[in-house]
């Protein structure tokens with residue numbers, strides 16, 4: 001846990017600690033008869049980047065909800081830090097995008113914490129917001145209404161919002177959805193820079209592994225109640241995914257990219273149209 005969660009510093013000291021930020025032990029989650037996973041053992045270390053992959057409905061968001069304390073496991077145990085930052089799916093915002101400025105959006109991440117409305121509280125809030133905006137290079141457009149900003153700029157603000165609490169663990173729910181490749185790279189670079197500077201652990205739900213492939217330490221791949229955990233080289237193979245899906249899946253490496261052919265929604269692992277076109 002941070003010694004002082006109001007400290008907007010780099011938190012570099014955390015990078016040297018080796019205690020995991022989350023440990024699933026024989027974890028099970030089921031809704032009625034529907035088992036999303038069972039006997040799941042996973043330890044998320046400091047500064048580790050974990051990608052959560054799987055077809056629609058396989059349990060990726062439910063996995064984040066367990067970490068957030070919104071869902072209780074139906075078996076096994078989970079120990080997790082309470083210093084969590086969360087980047088929700090993009091459509092989760094309720095605020096009117098023309099009435100809310102970028103800096104207001106980031107400020108929502110600060111509200112509800114310990115600062116009151118006195119002068120010191122307001123100054124502290126502003127410092128934290130400014131610091132978070134600077135971390136994602138969003139200062140220049142911080143006073144514009146969110147509604148006029150590009151998808152990439154909005155997503156950088158959401159990253160900033162999640163960083164205001166100086167999290168040890170940053171949960172990202174499909175933060176690359178509907179971004180072009182340049183902005184995808186930018187968001188991934190921001191998140192990766194944060195984990196390198198502060199030792200923040202990352203759990204990153206995504207349909208596309210390629211944008212995060214260079215930075216991923218571990219993959220949790222969920223399919224129909226089963227899962228595999230390992231490095232991308234271990235999990236993203238023809239043999240492993242065919243076994244997991246229970247059908248023929250082919251994984252091909254094209255330059256530095258993975259192309260997955262087969263599986264329920266394998267096309268989601270491809271980013272560019274030329275690659276998508278070769279999927280059946």
Ligand SMILES: Nc1ncnc2c1ncn2[C@@H]1O[C@H](COP(=O)(O)OP(=O)(O)OP(=O)(O)O)[C@@H](O)[C@H]1O
Nearest residue numbers: 031032034036054055056057058059060061062063
């Ligand atoms: N609170 C709940 N009660 C009952 N069933 C639920 C609940 N939450 C999730 N589920 C079910 O669990 C399954 C997994 O849902 P989840 O949203 O975690 O999948 P996902 O992998 O994130 O899907 P997507 O890729 O479509 O976002 C779905 O069948 C969903 O209907």
